[in-house]
Amino acid sequence: MISLLVGATGCLGAAPGDDPDDTSEVASAVSTSEGFEAGTKAAYAAAAVTLGTGSWNLDDALIGTTTSDVLTGTRSGRIRNSGKITMLFDRSTGAGTVTIHHAVFGTDASGTWGLFSSQNSGSTWTQVGATRTASGSTFSTATFTVNLAGTIRFEIRKLDGGTNRINVDDIAVTDFGTSGGGGGGTGAALSKHTTMGIPAPASSSTPNAFLSAKSGYVESYNASRKVPNWVSWELNSSYLGSTARQDDFRVDDTFPSSEAQAALADYSGSGYDRGHMCPSADRTLTVAANQQTFYLTNMVPQAAHNNEGPWAVMENDLRDLANAGDELFIIAGGTFSASSNTIGSGVVVPDKTFKVVVVLSSVGQGVSAVTTSTRVIGVMMPNEDAQISQSADWHTFRVSVDAIEAATGYDFLSDVDPAVQAVIEARVDNQ
Numbered sequence: 457m458i459s460l461l462v463g464a465t466g467c468l469g470a471a472p473g474d475d476p477d478d479t480s481e482v483a484s485a486v487s488t489s490e491g492f493e494a495g496t497k498a499a500y501a502a503a504a505v506t507l508g509t510g511s512w513n514l515d516d517a518l519i520g521t522t523t524s525d526v527l528t529g530t531r532s533g534r535i536r537n538s539g540k541i542t543m544l545f546d547r548s549t550g551a552g553t554v555t556i557h558h559a560v561f562g563t564d565a566s567g568t569w570g571l572f573s574s575q576n577s578g579s580t581w582t583q584v585g586a587t588r589t590a591s592g593s594t595f596s597t598a599t600f601t602v603n604l605a606g607t608i609r610f611e612i613r614k615l616d617g618g619t620n621r622i623n624v625d626d627i628a629v630t631d632f633g634t635s636g637g638g639g640g641g642t643g644a645a646l647s648k649h650t651t652m653g654i655p656a657p658a659s660s661s662t663p664n665a666f667l668s669a670k671s672g673y674v675e676s677y678n679a680s681r682k683v684p685n686w687v688s689w690e691l692n693s694s695y696l697g698s699t700a701r702q703d704d705f706r707v708d709d710t711f712p713s714s715e716a717q718a719a720l721a722d723y724s725g726s727g728y729d730r731g732h733m734c735p736s737a738d739r740t741l742t743v744a745a746n747q748q749t750f751y752l753t754n755m756v757p758q759a760a761h762n763n764e765g766p767w768a769v770m771e772n773d774l775r776d777l778a779n780a781g782d783e784l785f786i787i788a789g790g791t792f793s794a795s796s797n798t799i800g801s802g803v804v805v806p807d808k809t810f811k812v813v814v815v816l817s818s819v820g821q822g823v824s825a826v827t828t829s830t831r832v833i834g835v836m837m838p839n840e841d842a843q844i845s846q847s848a849d850w851h852t853f854r855v856s857v858d859a860i861e862a863a864t865g866y867d868f869l870s871d872v873d874p875a876v877q878a879v880i881e882a883r884v885d886n887q
């Protein structure tokens with residue numbers, strides 16, 4: 457059973473469900489993404505065409521390639537009259553969100569259109585969300601929240617019936633149970649700390665992907681490993697004050713007792729630091745905010761050379777950006793394997809620690825401000841003293857977000873427009 461993602465704070469802190477085997481493993485970031493690049497169809501008459509994702513029927517619609525077509529790449533869909541573009545295949549993994557780029561063809565009048573879904577292989581259709589208006593000569597992104605499990609396919613219908621033509625392109629569908637899409641996504645609905653999206657499903661009923669949304673950060677916690685899967689937080693100057701480090705490392709008293717946690721004794725003498733994911737020094741406005749970072753549920757066993765070396769310097773450098781006025785969204789956690797070390801009563805030591813950072817230029821900005829030029833920093837650092845020098849420069853550990861997604865199975869920045877994600881997640885920061 458897939459657990460429906462968050463959004464409701466009512467589930468926070470509730471007792472977990474009674475199925476300990478339901479670990480609700482991470483969502484793959486699998487999605488359907490159709491850009492019309494693989495097909496050819498020059499006439500409006502209804503016909504099927506094979507595209508990159510499968511077979512689609514284009515009725516009173518064609519694949520536009522002219523200079524009047526608004527497109528990404530060299531092709532896009534063009535629809536006239538009451539035409540439609542229809543998937544002739546099903547997705548079996550449901551749909552979380554659908555995003556579609558849309559614009560008017562040439563100098564035609566604005567046109568209205570809608571997205572329809574079918575869960576019975578096209579026998580009956582239901583409109584998803586509101587009718588949209590294509591009104592510009594450059595693409596706008598339409599985002600639809602679907603959140604339906606199981607078999608599903610989609611159809612785009614032009615609804616105004618006029619002879620004016622519209623272009624659509626870059627149809628992106630995320631799996632049910634993952635966040636995704638354009639602005640105002642699932643992440644922001646949960647917390648400002650997950651503004652960029654939720655990296656993988658988490659809920660109060662999944663012990664190994666246990667959702668904890670705190671005032672200072674949001675995390676998915678893994679009871680089998682006794683460490684977080686990922687911790688996500690916003691950082692800007694409003695979180696930074698003069699509160700001293702409280703150093704009150706402790707069990708997380710907001711968690712239900714059924715959610716297994718590390719104890720202080722597990723770390724004692726283990727050879728590993730109690731490594732904060734959301735750093736103490738990122739939360740210095742109030743005593744309470746700082747104390748919240750000392751829950752053991754915000755820690756992983758971290759090699760001293762990593763934690764006190766490049767990891768710490770990077771944290772400092774990010775705070776410098778925040779103090780200079782930037783808005784940062786940070787996600788941190790570990791990578792694991794079958795041979796990961798353990799300490800104490802089975803607290804699993806990450807093979808590497810990772811961090812994903814989105815750097816925006818002014819406080820209050822969100823996913824809509826993220827463009828293909830937005831600075832995104834990914835790092836993965838070895839988590840054994842023998843494998844990392846404490847004096848190493850953190851910049852040498854930079855990798856693409858794609859590489860961290862491959863290592864973790866998470867989909868970072870999942871509420872950012874998929875076309876933008878594709879660019880910023882492939883790039884390795886070099887600033």
Ligand code: MN
Pocket residue numbers: 491492493527528529530531532625626
């Ligand atoms: Mn295209």
Ligand code: MN
Pocket residue numbers: 485861867868869870877881
């Ligand atoms: Mn991503």
